[in-house]
Amino acid sequence: MSRWFPWLQAAPLALVLACFLLVPIGLIVVVSFYDYDSFSLIPDFVLTNYREVFASPVTWQTYLKTVWFAGLTWLVTLALGFWLAYYLAFVVQDATWRMVLFVLCTVPFWTSNLIRMIAWVPFLGRNGILNNALVGAGVIEQPLEFLLFSDFAVILAFVHLYTLFMVVPIFNTMMRIDRRLLEAARDAGAGFWQTLWCVILPLCKPGIGIGSIFVVVLVMGDFATVRLMSGGQSASVGLMISNQIGLMQYPAAAANAVVLLAMVLLLVAAMLRVIDIRKEL
């Protein structure tokens, strides 16, 4: 009995993961080899779905665009998140203030993703608050068109949605840095940037790694933000999959999903090679 007990304890979670993760992924892989016509799925083993993914220049562009979105969002959230975390961890001295500011960072998360995105529309639109204010102030003659329904808007929304995912893990690693190390660096003659580069940054690597995984994975799989903020003018792999599902082209969608999954896994594996996050876990 006692020999089975650990297995029994692990069983519920294993069962949940098997039913709701492994089986669906297995199904997607299976369906990705199916054939289909306008009306029905045809159980088969064909490679046409994958051939379409890799042969079509449109798909390639969409994948590139997705990587581009992820890369740019990663850069901006990293820069923003690092300095926000730095401010919270090293500049704010008072623990109560730190807590208040930290909670303030999470305020956007009290509403849903969708509402946070839609909230940008009246602000960025052609006759939105920002354009009206700028025209009114005489800074510009014509309303700026690139603000909404553009790649700019998509990146802006991503940054807005995901910067906190960068701030939290980096902040965590920063709070674990012994303050005497900074003094020791100063004592050895290090200036601000030298301390940052030689002491703080290397010690923040695990946090940066975890934050990067969050942001990259979330952006790579996104479809709602791209659709809404680009006004249908940009595409991402997620959006492409969602469209294919809308057209009932399940095998094509499944093939794309498998390719996307493989790509994200490779990216995460690459990040884990560069940064050892085990210290954080």
Add this chain to the structure above:
Amino acid sequence: MRPDVELIGVTKRYGHGPAAVDGISLAIPAGSYCCLLGPSGCGKTSTLRMIAGHETVSEGDILLSGRNVTLLPPAARGTAMMFQSYALFPHLTALENIAFGLRMRGVGKAERLARAAEFLRLVQLGAMADRLPAQLSGGQQQRVALARALITRPKVLLLDEPLSALDPFLRTQMREELKRLQRELGITFIHVTHGQEEAMALSDMAVVMDQGRIAQAAPPREIFEKPASAFVARFIGGHNVLELPGGRFAVRTDRTRLAPPPGGASLAGQVAAVEYQGAAVRVVVRAPDGQTAEALLPDGLFHAAPVAPGEAATLGWDAQDAHPLSPNA
């Protein structure tokens, strides 16, 4: 000799409370080993950190080799600090930790690593170059920290409770080594400690601090033989501080005997405790007026005429061994 480190009316205030360091003035001779000694909260660490430049000075000036450094950053002062619990960089190897100061000064990689290896040998850790701090023992980490502080060739080395994290055996060993290094390098060491034994063993000059002020600054022998106040006598240990007819006196416990010598002073009472310490036996006597005093007797002397708790006893000492103290301090 020209002083190496000079403090002139140095004061440190945190917020609006009382001063943590209250207008202290001190001159430390060049090439000497100086210990700042006192109970926790006496201001010794704040003083050290002000000399290092890690704490701003509220009032007063700090001079190093005649140069006013009060407003200079730490690295421009010619000091180096060894931190309590060492503050080694956890992501760098022992060798890279030691080379850090040179790296910050823009010394090329090959040269700085070669010089770091030299210092690693100086602290007898040649084989540990590639270990991370987490893979080193406490004593080894301490040596790395010492080498890291010394590599920039400071004129003054500041040590913040360097031995407190070590076990007693290692502590004695490191103590010898610190003294040896100081002698060999010929630079000034300023060492903060709360252990009087450590201060006595190491220092050429000991500075006893109390509530942000200097209670006494003198060679340890002078402090032990002529404590300036009751606080110093109690803190340094080995003294009975007694209110006797004729004032307040400090009497060394090892000069106190169980039989009053002819012409000497004495304190009569009851034995309150007897403690065997190997080479010596400690006898505590409580007088009827509530004062307690102790005698540290060589074991031979005690066993020739032993006493037990509860027995009547009279402590005595030569009149010349009673060191008068000012009544108010």
